[in-house]
């Protein structure tokens with residue numbers, strides 16, 4: 234004999250199905266990957282590569298400084314040279330002073346050039362390394378954005394599913410006899426998920442796998458209360474849908 238669809242257990246089972254669906258949706262929502270792990274990875278990677286990226290940045294700045302200093306000095310030297318040939322210098326002492334300035338600026342230019350050359354030696358390698366780091370960071374950032382977008386969309390879908398199920402709950406629970414509902418809620422609170430379990434074809438508890446004794450099956454089929462001996466969930470044997 235099978236339980237009739239309007240039996241107390243069948244009515245409770247309908248509520249159980251709603252609660253199971255709600256629980257499932259919550260679990261799926263909790264398991265969504267919003268890129269948290271990748272964010273941690275990115276943070277660690279940025280920290281790890283911070284010194285190399287900072288070094289490349291300051292080295293580039295220094296190279297630009299050499300260039301502007303060279304330009305500046307060249308212009309200054311050209312102005313003095315102009316003076317030498319302009320005919321505005323009237324005495325030998327003035328000429329000598331300007332010549333000294335020109336020579337000094339020439340020395341400065343040589344020093345800058347030597348320093349810039351030395352500085353430029355390690356620069357390409359450093360820049361290449363830093364570029365690799367920046368590229369990796371960019372890849373991680375894009376992946377995180379993508380994952381977040383996917384998770385947000387999935388979360389929206391789950392929210393809609395949840396709202397459908399949650400609306401079914403008051404109607405489903407109002408039909409359950411109060412004492413049975415009370416017991417059901419206590420077991421549900423204890424497990425944090427489901428309070429009912431289906432007896433499998435192998436005659437085990439569908440939730441925990443414990444063997445279900447024949448007498449429990451007889452009780453269930455008579456629409457009487459029988460709990461799993463291991464997990465205490467209310468046992469049920471639903472009528473096949475077809």
Ligand SMILES: [Zn+2]
Pocket residue numbers: 430438439440441442443461462463464465466
């Ligand atoms: Zn069980």
